Amino acid sequence: MEKDNLRNKKLIAIAKFILLLLFIIGIPAYLFIFQYDLIMSFHSLDEVRDFLLRYELVSILVYVAFPIFHVVIAVIPGPPFHIASGFVFGFWLGYVLTMTGILIGSTITFYLSRKLGKDAMYLFFGEEKFTKFINLVNSKKGLIAIFLIYLIPGVPLKEGLGYVVGLSKIKLLPFLLLVLIGRTPAVMVSILIGTMYDHESYTGIIILASIVMILFALAAVYYKKVMKRINAWFDKLSTEE
Secondary structure (H helix, E strand, C coil): CCCHHHHHHHHEEEHHHHHHHHHHHHHHHHHHHHHHHHHHHHCCCCCHHHHCCCHHHHHHHHHHHHHHHHHHHHCCCHHHHHHHHHHHHHHHHHHHHHHHHHHHHHHHHHHHHHHHHCCCCCCHHHHHHHHHHHHHHHCHHHHHHHHHHHCCCCCCCHHHHHHHHCCCCHHHHHHHHHHHHHHHHHHHHHHHHHHHHHHHCCCHHHHHHHHHHHHHHHHHHHHHHHHHHHHHHHHHHHHCC
16 A cells, blocks of 8 residues: 555656656747747847737737746747837836746746656655755855856856756745846846837947946956855845844
8 A cells, every 4th residue: 555655656746747847848849849930030129029019008918928938938038028128118117027027937937846846856866865955055055056147147047947946945935036136137237228229329238238347347356255245145134034
């Protein structure tokens, strides 16, 4: 009887993991193979803008859906839509809509991983190894690494972090706080570029890009001081908890 129950639990864990893989690999693979032209069309700012304007009143709902899909299946490119939201919706509305989609998408990946993948990880890697992984993600170093991946533009696998964090013991709200704070600077810059592009303020775009480059250079030069501030912030958060 116990053997049957154990076998059933293993089968359920594997079935849930296969379902999770369909979201992570199956859907992106289908889109990339059978909808390649559609995916590639979203790399053009003008085509993204025309796509959003085509839907007029429902363009807000259509736009929010794209950051969600971008986070969940990571095939649809995010930056072109972030920039396009600036000249379609303006800065603040574009920011609110973009972050709403990102937070919803992050919540979906978090719970998909937690509900469908956690049991399988224990099954595949064993309790001891997987517990070490959980402790690493839950540590201050792990949380800082997650924050920096979200903060630094262009870091690969950014969208897959929700699936990783969902396997850990981190609660949803602290995770979403990391997403919100970490992703806000790059999202705001992208939307501001779109707003300036709409107003044909090309000089402003060059100035903004220069400021961003200077900030990156300063962060690199004063890396230790920046990390010290980030460490202090995480210490404060853990103390408040």
